[in-house]
Amino acid sequence: MPQQKTSDVILYDHNRDGVDRRGFLKCMAWAGTGALCVLQGGVLKSYALDDSSGMHKAAKADFSFVQISDSHMGFNKAANPDVVATMKVAIDKIRALPVAPEFILHTGDITHLSKPSEFDTVDQLLKAAPAKDVFFVPGEHDVLEDNGQQYRDRYGESTKGDGWYSFDKKGVHFVGLVNVMNLKAGGMGSLGHEQLEWLEDDVKHLSKSTPVVVFAHVPLWTIYPDWGWGTDDSAQALSYLKRFGSVTVLNGHIHQTMQKVEGNITFHTATSTAFPQPRPGEAPSPGPMKVPAEKLRSLLGVTDVNYMRKRHALAVIDSTLE
Amino acid sequence: MKKRNWILYAALAIMLALPALSPLEQSVAAASPAAVDVKIDNFSFLPPTLTVKVGTQITWTNDDDIPHNVVSNDQSFKSRVLDTDEKFTYTVSKPGTYIYYCSIHPKMTGKIVVE
Numbered sequence: 001m002p003q004q005k006t007s008d009v010i011l012y013d014h015n016r017d018g019v020d021r022r023g024f025l026k027c028m029a030w031a032g033t034g035a036l037c038v039l040q041g042g043v044l045k046s047y048a049l050d051d052s053s054g055m056h057k058a059a060k061a062d063f064s065f066v067q068i069s070d071s072h073m074g075f076n077k078a079a080n081p082d083v084v085a086t087m088k089v090a091i092d093k094i095r096a097l098p099v100a101p102e103f104i105l106h107t108g109d110i111t112h113l114s115k116p117s118e119f120d121t122v123d124q125l126l127k128a129a130p131a132k133d134v135f136f137v138p139g140e141h142d143v144l145e146d147n148g149q150q151y152r153d154r155y156g157e158s159t160k161g162d163g164w165y166s167f168d169k170k171g172v173h174f175v176g177l178v179n180v181m182n183l184k185a186g187g188m189g190s191l192g193h194e195q196l197e198w199l200e201d202d203v204k205h206l207s208k209s210t211p212v213v214v215f216a217h218v219p220l221w222t223i224y225p226d227w228g229w230g231t232d233d234s235a236q237a238l239s240y241l242k243r244f245g246s247v248t249v250l251n252g253h254i255h256q257t258m259q260k261v262e263g264n265i266t267f268h269t270a271t272s273t274a275f276p277q278p279r280p281g282e283a284p285s286p287g288p289m290k291v292p293a294e295k296l297r298s299l300l301g302v303t304d305v306n307y308m309r310k311r312h313a314l315a316v317i318d319s320t321l322e
Numbered sequence: 323m324k325k326r327n328w329i330l331y332a333a334l335a336i337m338l339a340l341p342a343l344s345p346l347e348q349s350v351a352a353a354s355p356a357a358v359d360v361k362i363d364n365f366s367f368l369p370p371t372l373t374v375k376v377g378t379q380i381t382w383t384n385d386d387d388i389p390h391n392v393v394s395n396d397q398s399f400k401s402r403v404l405d406t407d408e409k410f411t412y413t414v415s416k417p418g419t420y421i422y423y424c425s426i427h428p429k430m431t432g433k434i435v436v437e
Contacts, residue, residue: 055426077387079408113389113405138381144389144403184432185395227365228429285364288387 006181037221045134051237061169061306061315066094066101066131067215069252070272072141073122074112079288079297089245089321090273090302091129096279097304100130102169106268107252108139108180108217114146118153135263139217140180148181164195166202172307174207176215179231189218189231189253191243196233200240208243211307211314220261221267224280229254238265248314250303256257256302257318268316271301297321350416359383360389360432362404362424367432374414375437390430394422 014286053126073088080086095100104126105172111118119142126134136155143151162178177199179189203212214220222230222278231237241247247265255277260267275288276299283289291299291303298320361368361387373381384404386425395405398420398425401410412437414420415420424430 073392079387141389144426181430183422183425185428187428226429243350285366285386290363 007288009028017038024033025166026067030293038170059094062098062309063102063142064097064099064154064304064306065095065103065105065169066304067105067107067250067270068094068273069217069270070139070254070255070274071106071273072109072274073123074115074118075274075288077288079290081158085123086123086297086300087273088128089297090140090300093302093319093321094129094131097130099217101304102131103133103135104129104131105176105250106136107147107215107250109141109252109272110136110139112141112274114150116285118148119150121158123154135167135174135215135320137216138180140183144182148178150251160198161194162192164198170307171309172211172213173203175202175212175214177214177237179220179221179234184232187232188222188225188228189216189220189234191231191233191237196236196240197239203240203244206244207246210246211246212241212244213305215242215250217251217252219267219269220249220252221262223254223258227280227286229280229286241265244277246314248305248316250305255289256299257301259316266314266316268303270303271299271318271320273300273302273321276300328392357381361385362392362430365390365424365427367392367430368423368432370431371433371435373437376414376417377409379413380434381409383409389426390424391426392422392432393425394420396401396420401428 038276047104068090072083073087075083091237094104109123138148138151142148152159155164162177162181164176166173166175177191177195179191181190182192183190204213219229220231220234242264245264249265249267251267251269252272254268254269255272255275256279257271258269276291277286278289301318301320304317304319306317308315356377356379358372358374360372360380360382362382364384372412374380382401382404384390384406385437386418389403389405389407391403399412403426404410414434417436420434421434422432422434
């Protein structure tokens with residue numbers, strides 16, 4: 001899967017939108033394989049990371065940002081005894097990009113145990129990154145014991161409720177959602193009524209040609225309910241986004257890359273900078289996956305997203321820490 | 323003569339064993355309903371269902387590499403977050419059925435029946 005060009009031929013195009021479901025499936029990358037996906041007017045194209053035509057497109061972007069996730073600062077078990085070192089490699093990877101990203105999105109589980117010293121270490125490490133801003137959403141590990149008070153004291157200055165917010169950047173509307181609070185027994189991630197109402201109102205005024213990027217920690221599409229890899233009320237949130245021509249959903253939590261396209265919405269999960277987790281159902285539990293030391297960095301990574309204004313296209317590039 | 327000796331030895335053995343047995347029985351009787359362990363392993367509570375008597379002390383131990391907690395649905399008990407090898411102990415005081423879960427990973431649920 002890693003190094004193949006996947007969407008040259010559209011085999012099935014039931015909706016006459018240039019989108020082939022089989023093409024999407026081929027594009028699904030399971031673990032930091034370095035795929036570049038360009039969504040352009042509803043047409044998905046994917047390239048291997050070393051494919052020069054794909055990189056050429058990405059280089060022409062109006063702006064780019066980087067997604068990092070699940071740094072789990074403070075984790076020190078066998079799956080990765082040095083999460084500081086791997087996060088440093090991730091930041092070096094960002095520094096090595098040909099064009100500095102406009103900003104960085106951190107999609108949660110910044111820390112492992114919500115300790116002030118763990119937040120401090122991440123903030124310190126991120127100072128070396130070549131980006132003006134870092135935007136966060138909390139993971140369940142960031143809101144332990146205090147319902148997220150410390151998280152909001154640090155990152156929630158201009159946010160609503162449990163820490164949700166939106167902002168605009170060069171014509172793209174970004175929405176940060178919180179789906180790790182008030183979780184119910186037996187359930188998955190949860191957005192809650194108040195946040196859903198806010199989201200409906202937040203996107204109401206936008207024209208349907210506005211590209212929308214939604215980011216949250218737990219996937220907003222159901223990947224594997226047995227492990228809680230989904231959000232109970234995400235369908236309601238996505239219904240408010242159906243009218244837009246281009247919606248990109250960026251999540252973390254599952255410590256591996258996965259992509260899916262449904263209608264106008266492209267879903268993408270990022271790798272962790274700390275430790276990998278097993279593929280759905282391939283282990284007794286979603287706990288940290290122990291891999292040989294020399295293999296670890298091939299399963300961790302960062303995600304680079306490029307936006308081309310003229311084509312309303314977002315290109316998502318995953319790269320590993322190797 | 324041989325036979326009488328055997329009876330004597332047997333009687334002696336029983337006499338010696340009796341005082342040793344009784345305190346042992348008492349200590350087992352005192353400890354058995356009072357303490358039960360629940361293991362947290364592979365994102366599960368083991369055993370998932372527990373039937374105990376009022377006054378039983380339940381101790382959860384986190385054997386995972388990921389932190390978990392123990393929260394009852396009716397909020398009658400709630401642990402702090404347990405990192406690897408950390409424990410939480412709670413003594414059940416009222417009969418009833420209690421459903422509990424890990425509020426960090428809510429797919430993890432368990433049940434305590436207190437008789």
